[in-house]
Amino acid sequence: MSTTIQRGDQVVGELLQRINALIAEADVTYDEYQAAKQWLIDVGEAGEWPLLLDVFVEHAVEAQATRRRDGSEGSILGPYHLPDHPFLEPPFELPQRPDERGESLWISGRVTSADGRPLPGAVLDLWHADADGLYSGFSELPAGLLRGKVRADEEGRFAVRTIKPAPYTIPHAGPTGRLIAVCGWHPWRPAHVHLLVTAEGHEPLVTQLYLDDSEYLDGDIAGAVKPSLVVHPQPVGDHLEFEYEFRLAPAPSAAA
Numbered sequence: 001m002s003t004t005i006q007r008g009d010q011v012v013g014e015l016l017q018r019i020n021a022l023i024a025e026a027d028v029t030y031d032e033y034q035a036a037k038q039w040l041i042d043v044g045e046a047g048e049w050p051l052l053l054d055v056f057v058e059h060a061v062e063a064q065a066t067r068r069r070d071g072s073e074g075s076i077l078g079p080y081h082l083p084d085h086p087f088l089e090p091p092f093e094l095p096q097r098p099d100e101r102g103e104s105l106w107i108s109g110r111v112t113s114a115d116g117r118p119l120p121g122a123v124l125d126l127w128h129a130d131a132d133g134l135y136s137g138f139s140e141l142p143a144g145l146l147r148g149k150v151r152a153d154e155e156g157r158f159a160v161r162t163i164k165p166a167p168y169t170i171p172h173a174g175p176t177g178r179l180i181a182v183c184g185w186h187p188w189r190p191a192h193v194h195l196l197v198t199a200e201g202h203e204p205l206v207t208q209l210y211l212d213d214s215e216y217l218d219g220d221i222a223g224a225v226k227p228s229l230v231v232h233p234q235p236v237g238d239h240l241e242f243e244y245e246f247r248l249a250p251a252p253s254a255a256a
């Protein structure tokens with residue numbers, strides 16, 4: 001047997017066994033089975049598989065995949081990363097509308113290797129929601145809004161300005177929202193900024209930073225908050241600012 005087939009049998013076979021055992025334990029009815037089947041069809045037709053999986057499953061994959069990795073903890077990528085954010089020009093500021101709502105937020109810090117050595121020229125790819133919890137590229141917001149890539153300087157330092165995102169409800173008008181309502185859960189994520197930090201010879205760091213004054217830090221529907229990812233913006237003049245150090249694990253081939 002090929003390893004792919006063995007792996008399929010191991011993981012999918014086990015998954016089906018667990019579902020079948022649960023049906024007996026929870027005494028699932030035929031009506032519930034038919035409703036579940038229709039709901040799964042609806043998730044696909046609404047294009048919500050990326051949302052559903054990233055909200056309810058990705059955190060477990062992320063935890064497993066990074067459990068022995070050196071450097072900063074990361075978090076899930078989520079469904080709203082776009083790979084082609086342009087590089088911004090200094091002084092770095094994520095694209096905003098003239099009347100963009102939300103407090104001004106300055107993010108700065110350093111990118112280093114796991115041992116603290118700075119990584120000149122590291123790239124930080126940032127994206128976050130607006131003050132209404134909407135992401136450009138997945139809403140009516142102008143393309144490219146509140147997204148961009150920033151390059152760190154010769155000492156691995158960076159600084160970028162943006163606005164403070166609001167706590168965020170995942171879209172709840174569709175089948176994912178129906179599930180959340182039927183189960184009596186809430187659809188909220190705490191206010192967060194997504195980052196993908198890359199540097200030569202290092203493993204990419206996919207992470208999110210959570211604002212310490214946000215609601216839902218203890219109840220993220222996506223289960224993706226870790227204490228080391230909570231930041232503490234301070235008021236300075238007319239804006240808020242915080243610093244963060246991203247420590248990247250050397251890539252396996254470079255780790256020798």
Ligand code: MBD
Nearest residue numbers: 054055076078079170222
């Ligand atoms: C998000 O903004 C997000 O970060 C995740 C993980 C899921 C849905 C929306």
Ligand code: FE
Nearest residue numbers: 078080192194
């Ligand atoms: Fe998000």
